[in-house]
Amino acid sequence: MIQNSQTLPVSNTVAYVLWHIWKARNQFIFHGQQMNPRHVVDMAIIGARSALYSFPHPADIVHPTINRGDLWHPPDPGIFKVNFDGAFQPNTTIGTIVSICRDHNSRLIDGLTQIVAASLALQIEFQALLITLRHLEQTGRLHNKLIIKSDSLILVESVNERSLPPWEV
Numbered sequence: 001m002i003q004n005s006q007t008l009p010v011s012n013t014v015a016y017v018l019w020h021i022w023k024a025r026n027q028f029i030f031h032g033q034q035m036n037p038r039h040v041v042d043m044a045i046i047g048a049r050s051a052l053y054s055f056p057h058p059a060d061i062v063h064p065t066i067n068r069g070d071l072w073h074p075p076d077p078g079i080f081k082v083n084f085d086g087a088f089q090p091n092t093t094i095g096t097i098v099s100i101c102r103d104h105n106s107r108l109i110d111g112l113t114q115i116v117a118a119s120l121a122l123q124i125e126f127q128a129l130l131i132t133l134r135h136l137e138q139t140g141r142l143h144n145k146l147i148i149k150s151d152s153l154i155l156v157e158s159v160n161e162r163s164l165p166p167w168e169v
Contacts, residue, residue: 009048016044029096029115030089077104079145084132086116086124093117097128099135110139119168125152126169129159 020043024035075081084099095118100111112135116127129150136142150156158165 013045013048016048017041020044020047030092030094074102074104074106075147079104079147080109080141081147081149082132082136083149084128085151086121086128088118088121088124093119095121095124095127097124097131099128099132101136101141110135110141122152122154122166123169125150125155126165129155 017040020040024040027033027035072083080101080103082099082101084097086095086097088095094115096113096115098111098113101109103109112131114131116124116131118124118127129148132148133142136146154163154166157163158169
């Protein structure tokens with residue numbers, strides 16, 4: 001067990017703990033490898049400590065400008081914003097999809113995750129859309145005004161009939 005002899009920034013420590021929980025979860029999902037929760041926390045603390053010495057002081061960092069169009073913006077009142085995405089494990093036939101629904105106050109209204117079968121990352125993206133729409137229908141949210149967002153240009157162009165979907169999907 002690691003003893004905390006040095007004060008670590010809380011936000012950094014929380015971020016490292018969440019990251020290591022995510023990594024342990026993926027190891028379990030994709031490789032069936034179970035992790036000891038204490039080990040996960042210890043690894044997170046080691047990561048947070050090493051970050052104190054590995055990264056420059058925040059005052060020394062030159063921050064690039066961020067394109068405001070790349071930031072998440074809440075929808076107008078009365079509208080839900082749904083973001084979905086998929087992740088594919090190369091050299092396997094499985095992936096994971098995630099979908100979240102937020103209101104104009106950025107509050108989480110609903111969400112889902114699911115493991116799906118596929119042979120290409122693009123198939124996961126299309127499944128993420130279909131499963132998200134099915135979930136919204138089952139929960140009665142298709143009757144609400146929705147903004148549905150994806151980071152897959154091929155999917156967006158296919159849905160908006162700007163191009164045909166690839167035959168693989």
